[in-house]
């Protein structure tokens with residue numbers, strides 16, 4: 372029995388933004404219920420939803436000469452509303468400003484590049500501008516209305532996946548071992564300790580040149596703005612990659628600038644999130660099995676094309692047999708890091724936080740990002756770590 376769904380829209384600018392977020396949330400239901408949900412019928416399918424997108428409220432007289440293209444969803448106030456300074460203050464996540472500094476960073480073993488300030492607290496440029504009046508009421512202020520609203524859907528898991536740019540060439544240039552270079556993978560894992568800077572990251576999963584970071588469903592970091600979240604994670608990860616490179620590849624000078632792209636995707640259901648992570652881990656296994664065979668064939672004297680031809684259309688059992696019969700490699704005995712990738716979760720551990728005058732260490736329990744190479748497709752991992760999916 373389809374449930375009626377009523378979206379009440381008020382003709383007030385503040386409500387418009389929220390209504391638009393709600394609209395997108397509703398649209399996502401249609402996309403994610405695989406035809407069984409109440410939005411998947413012909414009249415209310417996600418493809419027909421744009422016709423009910425709320426109309427932008429009529430602008431005040433001062434704005435009559437300024438067009439508001441529909442897709443430019445301004446995050447500042449409309450000209451006939453509260454001054455920008457007030458509006459800006461309203462956007463500042465003040466509850467985050469109160470976070471004790473101890474929660475902003477977690478003491479870890481090897482220091483990775485840490486920003487001296489917490490990345491998303493009170494000292495935002497928005498808040499500072501609001502305090503001193505900033506651009507409020509200046510004739511230039513309208514340009515802010517061209518900023519796209521990229522607020523991520525509320526109540527959804529946010530996954531930010533970053534991926535190395537051109538790492539096929541990058542790994543050749545630096546002589547990475549094929550198909551897996553443990554030094555390079557360990558470096559990626561250490562960079563994933565970027566979690567230290569973002570307490571709302573629940574877990575991370577990495578393989579090859581990519582890492583996915585899962586943010587809590589209810590996170591309000593940076594108002595859930597995609598560009599903020601993605602750009603900060605990418606820049607922090609990349610900075611760590613450069614800073615920690617010498618520790619992992621001491622004999623290999625960095626000869627090119629490592630770059631990572633990033634994207635944010637929302638998943639409304641726990642099952643969607645688990646499927647996403649299962650997809651990445653299955654990908655790790657499939658790639659690793661293929662690449663192990665491919666490079667074994669190439670190292671044995673076959674050309675790339677011959678190796679590809681040997682493996683084309685073959686199943687897992689054939690590849691395992693090939694590895695064992697021709698190269699004496701038991702796939703099951705390869706390192707778990709290569710077969711399963713890396714899962715980073717916080718685990719409690721005692722760490723030294725300071726030294727007393729007599730030189731004795733002061734130990735405290737801290738939740739430290741810990742790298743595991745375990746199965747996250749089956750239920751066992753999630754039953755053992757129920758807090759990861761807790762709402």
Ligand SMILES: Nc1nc2c(ncn2[C@@H]2O[C@H](COP(=O)(O)OP(=O)(O)OP(=O)(O)O)[C@@H](O)[C@H]2O)c(=O)[nH]1
Nearest residue numbers: 535536537538539542547548549550551552579580
């Ligand atoms: N030899 C070696 N190569 C690696 C290792 N980790 C990652 N790579 C390389 O990184 C590539 C990652 O795949 P992609 O992300 O699809 O390729 P890419 O060249 O980075 O291309 P874009 O991501 O589209 O820019 C793999 O194909 C490998 O060539 C490693 O440990 N050893």
Ligand SMILES: [Mg+2]
Nearest residue numbers: 534535536580
């Ligand atoms: Mg890549």
